[in-house]
Amino acid sequence: MSKRTSLKDIAKELNISVSTVSRALRNVGEVSEETRRKVKELAESWKYKPDPLALGLLKNKTGYIGVILPDPVNHYFSTVLHGMNIVAQENGYHLLISYSYDQSVNEQKAIDDFVWARAEGLMICPAIDTIDIRKYQQIGxxxxxxxxVERDIPEMDVPAVITDNYKSMQSLMEFLIGCGYRRIALITNLEYYSVGRICYQAYTDVLKKKRIALRKELIIHGNMSISTSVEAARHLLQLTPIPDAVVVTDDCSAMAVMKVFQEEGLSVPDDIAVTGFNDEPFTSYISPPLTTVSRPGYLMGMKAMELLIETIKKSKSTTDCEKIILESDLVIRNSTIRSPERWTR
Amino acid sequence: MSKRTSLKDIAKELNISVSTVSRALRNVGEVSEETRRKVKELAESWKYKPDPLALGLLKNKTGYIGVILPDPVNHYFSTVLHGMNIVAQENGYHLLISYSYDQSVNEQKAIDDFVWARAEGLMICPAIDTIDIRKYQQIGxxxxxxxxVERDIPEMDVPAVITDNYKSMQSLMEFLIGCGYRRIALITNLEYYSVGRICYQAYTDVLKKKRIALRKELIIHGNMSISTSVEAARHLLQLTPIPDAVVVTDDCSAMAVMKVFQEEGLSVPDDIAVTGFNDEPFTSYISPPLTTVSRPGYLMGMKAMELLIETIKKSKSTTDCEKIILESDLVIRNSTIRSPERWTR
DNA sequence: AACCTTACCGCAAAGGTTTGCGGTAAAATT
DNA sequence: AATTTTACCGCAAACCTTTGCGGTAAGGTT
Known part of the structure; x- marks a missing residue:
């Protein structure tokens, strides 16, 4: 049960004052070479390190960065966290982590706690059901x-790092239409602060531009869990005619949707095409490989953390309010590549 | 820039001493009803909350639990983290997280930092290359x-929550042999503190028991990255005859291995069977669905956190040293179910 | 001999809380 | 009227560090 050594311990041992020890160790103030040497030697051998709590109290700095993400069990968010961790570690910060599980009430609690604990910065992916925006202002x-990170609130003057989901979805839709697909269904999360919301926008915009009628029955709102997506897929099969393509804004759900179709005896993509979102590792391994949108989660985490630490360091909260938009790529695989002769059916 | 309100602020406003305010708020000591009421009212309206740093300094308690995992981008560890988070949250603890990336040096750094920051407890999945065990004793x-969590060091008197990997691997091997497979290859991580090490033990033990010769060329050490696993798979195809089954101790790698075989024109499982480990969500969706071992990561995280918090609360570090072993299940899917007529080939 | 530099070093406050102990007034007792 | 009790409350230390300011010697200057 080795007690931590404090300045006081060293001071007592050397019969000098605490302040002298402090100055000696930090090479500031006027301390004789003799004393300085002795202090440093003793500090070294006793493995003195300043107490972070005392320092925090004094300087109002803790070295902690609070991270609030919606979900721990999500590959994409994990890559984001990875990027954040690498940069934080490089800069000597530690990560306090909390998960909102996409519920605003949890997020609010975490924010309060982190602010109160003197986190030096906060990195938040807003909960999907966020309606009260004041909590973020309170942080500032x-x-x-x-x-x-990942989800921006445009009307707020807060820096953000996101991906160009609108553009990606646009490319995806244009690609599908270019292939010949016309009855394109959409399974997505329509809540406001969600990838899905933006995808929905792009979906309708592209259809309009291409003069394809928007059919409400082809749009299904879901929380992107496997079970609700499976249900959505079954629902789509009730329609006559069934869709010729289904855009799902999450890889896992897309995978499950595809399986429903296959179990019903349909061929993907010959009877019905399917696309996902995020390009998770498994997407190229399932059968057929999934057309999806590859997004730079790791890079996003890094960029966001760099931005945050930069802001902390210049400590001016300068409200530059950079909104960094990272590019994502359409990854075309066999789940949308229909053999030409199948178009005649 | 709202300043946080302290006991001093309230005391000054009410013209009483700080200690009285403190006592009034905590319902201890002797304070007149009148004063207590006024203090509480003001504290309420000024939203007073005790400062965690000051409290930490005084009580040597921070409300933080340090978590050190090998890898943020790993589905299984994510489920473990999820479990830990739920229980920690319920008990009012916050999570300080760090990732060793399976390098002991990172782990050591994180331990030092967390100990020094007065984390009240540490939850560690030891880095795979751990050789110096003293660092853990230093924590105690x-x-x-x-x-x-997840990886135990048996010779250490430290509580642990793990799964029965030996038994699972035993079942898996016996199942495969029962099916008729005889040239069973193993792609695994043989480093000491790894699932793979234990799987290797079970592998050799079962072969011995079943009087099947152990062939060194069928055992390939790898770090369970996709690239090295792909390489391992290619290597196995050089052998004559090729293995009739390949056990891979990680789902992602198994998926990649399977793809290599399929791209080489082999049928899984008719030409060669493949198995994985962990039962990640995609395993039932790939083609063929993967036989694997389902492990209760979420439960493991919960149990481990419960154990840790319990130990913190009785604060005796009683060295009960419980080693909790959770059961895992063999999940048999088509990647090992060979059609009977294919056994004749 | 009286004064000023110089070179060190310590005090105390500040950051915020808890807590043992001592103190003071009013009320109760003898 | 003198003493004890009761009911409150404040001081100061403790946790640990930094820092402005004041203080004390020794040595040098006039």
């Missing part, structure tokens, strides 16, 4: 830098 | 409870 009010 | 030396 406490002088704590905040960065949004 | 500082009076901080420690729990191992």
């Amino acid at each position: 009010g406490n002088g704590i830098p905040l960065v949004f | 030396g500082n009076g901080i409870p420690l729990v191992f």
Whole structure:
């Protein structure tokens, strides 16, 4: 049960004052060479390190960055966290982590706790059901830098790092239409702060541009869990005619949807095409390989953390309010490549 | 930039001492009803909350639990983290997280930092290359409870929550042999603190028991990355005859291995069977669905956190040293179910 | 001999909380 | 009227560090 050694311990041992020890160790103030040497030697051998709590109290700095993500069990968010962790570690910060499980109430609690614990910065992916936006302002009010990641709230003056989901979805839709697909269904999360919301926008915009009628029955809102997506897929099969393509804004759900179709005896993509979102590792391994949108989660986490730490360091909360938009790529695989002769059916 | 309100602020406003305010708020000591009421009202309206840093300094408690995992981008570890988070949250603890990336040096750094930051407990999945075990003892030396998760170090007197990997691997091997497979290859991580090490043990033990010769060329060590596993798979195809089954101790790698075989024109499982480990969600969706071992990551995280918090609360570091072993299940799917007539080939 | 530099070093406050102990007034007792 | 009790409350230390300011010697200057 080795007690931690404090300045006081060293001071007592050397019969000098605490302040002298402090100055000696930090090479500031006027301390004789003799004393400085002795202090440093003793500190070394006793493995003195300043107490982070005392330092935090004094300087109002803790070295902690609070991270709030919607879900721990999500490959994409994991890559984001990975990127954040690498950069934080490089800069000597530690990560306090909390998960909102996409519920605003949890997020609010985490924010309060982190602010109160003097986190030096907050990195948040807003919960999908967020309606009260003031909580984010309150953070700024406490002088704590905040960065949004993955989900932005445009009307807020907060830096954010996101991907160009609108553009990606646009490309995807144009690609599908270019292939010849016309009855394109959409399974997505329509809640406001969600990838799905933006995808929905792009979906309708492209259809309009291409003069394809928007059919409500082809749009299904879901929370992107496997079970609800399976249900959605079954629902789509009730329609006559069934869709010729289904865009799902999540890889896992897309995988499950595809399986429903296959179990019903349909061929993907010859009877019905399917696409996903995120390009998770398995997508190229399932059968058929999934057409999806590859997004740079790792890079996003890094960029966001760099932005946050930069803001912390210049500590001006300068409200530059950079909104960094990273590019994502359409990855075309066999789940949408229909053999030409099958178009005649 | 709203300043946080302290006891001093309330005391000054009410013209009483700080200690009285403190006592009034905590319902201890002797304070007149009148004063207590006024203090509480003001504290309420000024939203007073005790400062965690000051409290930490005083009580040597921070409400933080340090978690060190090998890898953020791993579905299984994510489910473990999820379990830990749920229980920690319920008990009012916050999670400080760090990733070793399976390198002991990172782990050591994280341990030092967390201990120094007065984390109240540590939850560690030891880095795979751990050789110096003293670092864990040092934690106990500082009076901080420690729990191992997912990977145990049996010779250490530290509580641990793990799964019965030996038994699972035993079942898997016996199942395969029962099916008729005889040239069973193994792609695994043979480093000491790894699932793979234990699987290797079970592998050899079962072969011995079943009087099947152990062939060195069928055992390939790898770090369970997709690229090295692909390489391993290619290597296995050089052998004559090729194995009739390949056990891979990771689902992602198994998926990649399977793809190599299929691209080489082999049928899984008719030409060669493949199995994985962990039962990640995609395993039932790939083609053929993967036989694998389902492990309760979420439960493991919960149990481990419960154990840790319990130890913290009784604060005796009683060295009960419980080693909790959770059961896992063999999940048999088509990647090992060979049609009877194919056994004749 | 009286004064000023110089070179060190310590005090105390600040950051915020808890807590043992001592103190003071009013009320109760003898 | 003198003493004890009761009911409150404040001081100061403790946890640990930094830092402005004041203080004390020794040595040098006039």
